[in-house]
Amino acid sequence: MIELDNLAYSYGGGELLSDISLRLTPGSFHFLTGPSGAGKTTFLKLCYGALIPTAGQAVLFGQDVREMTRDDVATIRRRIGVVHQDCQFLDHLTVAENIALPLMVSGHDVEAEQQNLGELIAWCGLTHRAGALPPELSGGERQRAALARAVIMSPEVILADEPTGNVDWEMSQRLLALLVELNRMGKTVMIATHDLGLIRAAKSRVQARVLRIAKRRLQLAGADL
Amino acid sequence: MNKRLSPRALAAISPLALLKGEPQADRVVPPTGFTARLTLFAAAAMTFLAVFALALSLATGRMAANWSQELARSSTLRISAPADQIAAQTEAALQVLATTRGVARARALTAEEQQGLLEPWFGPDLPVDSLPIPQLVEIVEDGEGYDAAGLRLRLQAEVPGAVLDDHARWRRPLVRAAERIRALGLLSLLLIGGVMAAMITLAANSALAANAQVIAVLRLVGARDEFIARAFVRRFTFRAFWGAALGMALGLAALLALPQAQAEGGFLTGLGLRGWHWIWPFVLPPVAAAVSFAATRAAARRMLGNLA
Numbered sequence: 001m002i003e004l005d006n007l008a009y010s011y012g013g014g015e016l017l018s019d020i021s022l023r024l025t026p027g028s029f030h031f032l033t034g035p036s037g038a039g040k041t042t043f044l045k046l047c048y049g050a051l052i053p054t055a056g057q058a059v060l061f062g063q064d065v066r067e068m069t070r071d072d073v074a075t076i077r078r079r080i081g082v083v084h085q086d087c088q089f090l091d092h093l094t095v096a097e098n099i100a101l102p103l104m105v106s107g108h109d110v111e112a113e114q115q116n117l118g119e120l121i122a123w124c125g126l127t128h129r130a131g132a133l134p135p136e137l138s139g140g141e142r143q144r145a146a147l148a149r150a151v152i153m154s155p156e157v158i159l160a161d162e163p164t165g166n167v168d169w170e171m172s173q174r175l176l177a178l179l180v181e182l183n184r185m186g187k188t189v190m191i192a193t194h195d196l197g198l199i200r201a202a203k204s205r206v207q208a209r210v211l212r213i214a215k216r217r218l219q220l221a222g223a224d225l
Numbered sequence: 226m227n228k229r230l231s232p233r234a235l236a237a238i239s240p241l242a243l244l245k246g247e248p249q250a251d252r253v254v255p256p257t258g259f260t261a262r263l264t265l266f267a268a269a270a271m272t273f274l275a276v277f278a279l280a281l282s283l284a285t286g287r288m289a290a291n292w293s294q295e296l297a298r299s300s301t302l303r304i305s306a307p308a309d310q311i312a313a314q315t316e317a318a319l320q321v322l323a324t325t326r327g328v329a330r331a332r333a334l335t336a337e338e339q340q341g342l343l344e345p346w347f348g349p350d351l352p353v354d355s356l357p358i359p360q361l362v363e364i365v366e367d368g369e370g371y372d373a374a375g376l377r378l379r380l381q382a383e384v385p386g387a388v389l390d391d392h393a394r395w396r397r398p399l400v401r402a403a404e405r406i407r408a409l410g411l412l413s414l415l416l417i418g419g420v421m422a423a424m425i426t427l428a429a430n431s432a433l434a435a436n437a438q439v440i441a442v443l444r445l446v447g448a449r450d451e452f453i454a455r456a457f458v459r460r461f462t463f464r465a466f467w468g469a470a471l472g473m474a475l476g477l478a479a480l481l482a483l484p485q486a487q488a489e490g491g492f493l494t495g496l497g498l499r500g501w502h503w504i505w506p507f508v509l510p511p512v513a514a515a516v517s518f519a520a521t522r523a524a525a526r527r528m529l530g531n532l533a
Contacts, residue, residue, distance in 0.1 A: 070450055070529075077447035088442050092255040104253070105448035149446065 007056035032192040034213035040192040081150030085162035089134035096130040140171035268468025271421040276476025282410030289403035302362035306386035327371030429524040454525035465517030469510035
């Protein structure tokens with residue numbers, strides 16, 4: 001689904017990532033770790049077509065990123081759910097409408113999906129907040145709303161960038177539980193985090209592989225974590 | 226990342242697709258009171274001005290046409306002579322005119338016609354017969370026209386009391402002036418359209434810039450450029466349309482409040498619209514909507530094309 005081959009990415013001056021090869025297989029669960037500024041967010045952006053590699057190849061669902069039009073990228077986003085650390089919403093729409101936004105922009109009939117929407121909101125524990133506006137949410141509620149929005153189109157891949165960065169331990173456990181559950185439903189999950197505790201907590205519940213970005217390269221971390 | 230809009234995306238933001246509408250798409254752009262009011266105001270003000278530019282062009286065009294038609298190849302001979310010689314001199318003048326090259330017809334006006342011409346100045350009760358009023362002769366030129374200087378010389382010799390009034394020649398500059406004013410009116414219309422396009426482009430740019438976060442969120446959740454552009458384009462098109470409709474209504478009301486055209490009032494009271502010309506102002510709101518559509522679409526395309 002996502003194949004990176006000898007990929008490199010450099011900002012104006014220096015190279016941030018180089019020689020990266022990775023093949024995400026359906027149903028896999030990955031953690032992506034590394035020091036701050038190592039390029040975790042950049043790596044995720046390369047995975048959902050927000051950035052184009054400066055060298056090498058990124059193939060998303062069989063399409064080379066370089067050959068995609070802006071519309072192709074938009075269509076791919078419907079198959080890859082993304083959760084950002086500082087998740088952004090449309091602040092004038094309610095939480096429920098924000099969660100339904102991917103349906104709306106892809107031309108689905110939101111009314112017809114009301115039941116699914118309600119179930120998803122309940123699954124994320126946001127039922128009592130469905131009518132609230134995003135600025136009224138707490139950090140954990142925002143993250144769960146972002147996760148709900150990322151999965152409403154039933155994407156095959158979920159990429160989460162520091163989803164537990166702004167929330168307390170208990171909330172991070174709830175988020176992890178939601179992501180693990182999604183993985184059990186067959187979704188491919190990749191979580192970028194520098195929170196080793198979270199990775200350890202996940203190890204007992206799911207078969208996760210840990211990737212580490214160090215010295216511009218992507219390495220498979222040992223079992224010592 | 227710098228990728229062009231696909232042809233399909235462009236087709237989708239065509240006017241027809243726009244009219245079909247997608248009310249859902251409208252909601253994703255937060256309501257922006259201030260830009261909305263500015264756009265409405267700009268469209269209304271510009272259309273109000275456009276109504277007058279239009280009325281001016283149409284009225285001067287009509288005047289130029291009337292003047293050139295009425296005065297086309299016509300002139301007047303005025304014969305002032307003692308009462309007992311008038312008839313003889315008129316006869317002589319008609320003889321001269323009949324043998325002048327370039328004169329198609331010449332006809333002495335009847336007493337009733339002359340009285341009709343004087344009526345607006347002296348009233349209907351004037352005993353014209355008792356006054357030494359000059360006899361008027363209407364001359365209609367043929368295609369080639371006559372030699373005015375030569376005719377004057379001949380008349381001087383044979384009909385000493387005759388004065389040739391070649392009014393086509395003094396009214397020609399008026400017709401030319403009217404045509405100039407008309408051209409200026411049309412130019413004003415173009416400028417008004419251009420200014421409106423510029424204002425709406427600025428408003429759309431500021432709306433797009435102010436909503437950068439909205440656009441980023443929409444892109445993230447998989448919205449195509451057509452969807453995002455349409456949300457903005459629809460808004461501005463409808464705003465411009467309703468603004469223009471308001472401006473047009475006010476402009477028409479102002480035109481209706483102008484004094485009616487009257488023969489005595491000359492051309493100043495003829496500035497309103499007449500007959501089927503009243504249709505033209507109603508063309509302005511759709512034109513404003515089209516201008517706004519094109520301006521916003523161009524702005525949205527430019528902006529989205531530069532986004533990641």
